[in-house]
Amino acid sequence: MPTPLRETALAAIADRLAAELPDAVLERARRAQVDTDKEAMPRLVLTGTDWEADETAEPGSTHYTLGFVVAGYVRDTTDLGVEQGLSDLHASVVTVLAGWTPAIDGLGEAAEQGAEFRLYDTYESAKPAGEFIARFSMLAIAPLGAPYLP
Amino acid sequence: MSAFASMLAAVHADTNIGTPADFRRPPDPWVPARVVLSRPTDTIGGLGGLGARAGSLAATVLAGDITPLEPQRGDELLLDGVVRRIEDAERDPLGLSWRLVLAEG
Numbered sequence: 439m440p441t442p443l444r445e446t447a448l449a450a451i452a453d454r455l456a457a458e459l460p461d462a463v464l465e466r467a468r469r470a471q472v473d474t475d476k477e478a479m480p481r482l483v484l485t486g487t488d489w490e491a492d493e494t495a496e497p498g499s500t501h502y503t504l505g506f507v508v509a510g511y512v513r514d515t516t517d518l519g520v521e522q523g524l525s526d527l528h529a530s531v532v533t534v535l536a537g538w539t540p541a542i543d544g545l546g547e548a549a550e551q552g553a554e555f556r557l558y559d560t561y562e563s564a565k566p567a568g569e570f571i572a573r574f575s576m577l578a579i580a581p582l583g584a585p586y587l588p
Numbered sequence: 589m590s591a592f593a594s595m596l597a598a599v600h601a602d603t604n605i606g607t608p609a610d611f612r613r614p615p616d617p618w619v620p621a622r623v624v625l626s627r628p629t630d631t632i633g634g635l636g637g638l639g640a641r642a643g644s645l646a647a648t649v650l651a652g653d654i655t656p657l658e659p660q661r662g663d664e665l666l667l668d669g670v671v672r673r674i675e676d677a678e679r680d681p682l683g684l685s686w687r688l689v690l691a692e693g
Binding site for chain 2: 567
């Protein structure tokens with residue numbers, strides 16, 4: 439059975455993150471909340487989001503834009519350490535993904551879309567911790583009506 | 589002493605509920621006090637993603653134990669030999685106790 443292009447892209451992105459950022463725990467398709475007190479940090483969670491199709495770009499092909507987010511979680515001993523850790527981890531993720539093109543036919547370059555950051559306040563977490571969500575997109579091209587790996 | 593003050597004093601003195609601690613405003617010396625601790629674990633509103641879960645730490649201290657000080661951010665609480673930073677302090681409406689929000693390093 440052919441592999442859907444969306445899954446191919448997400449798997450390639452996960453492989454890239456795991457290979458380039460070995461100090462961070464990487465998960466895919468996680469549904470449970472992250473326990474920032476108990477779980478190993480830093481932690482990245484990759485999740486696919488939107489899937490937009492454009493059938494007008496090229497005859498016989500569909501140009502897709504895959505959206506995905508990388509959430510990053512950091513814990514430290516100080517508030518400033520969390521802020522700096524989030525900045526470091528986010529910059530690392532962007533460096534690894536933005537402008538990168540998987541060596542897979544049909545997949546294009548990953549592009550950075552933006553990010554949000556949050557330090558958890560002390561009413562929420564006694565331990566200094568926080569998260570970011572970085573949004574990206576990736577171009578994928580497939581034959582019209584067949585969004586699978588060529 | 590009002591009924592509320594008596595109740596709070598009894599709760600803090602109860603060894604099943606209250607625990608000994610020391611309070612100070614650095615660099616002043618420690619002042620002995622009794623506190624009632626709570627460690628709620630709650631969901632943290634995320635950024636549109638999974639969200640997170642973490643535990644907070646709060647201690648209620650009798651105002652009379654630390655008079656004339658009014659706790660504020662930067663004060664410290666010594667609990668079981670570990671110094672906790674006070675990040676926020678709220679006084680109850682009657683002025684009998686303070687709820688201290690603590691940070692753990």
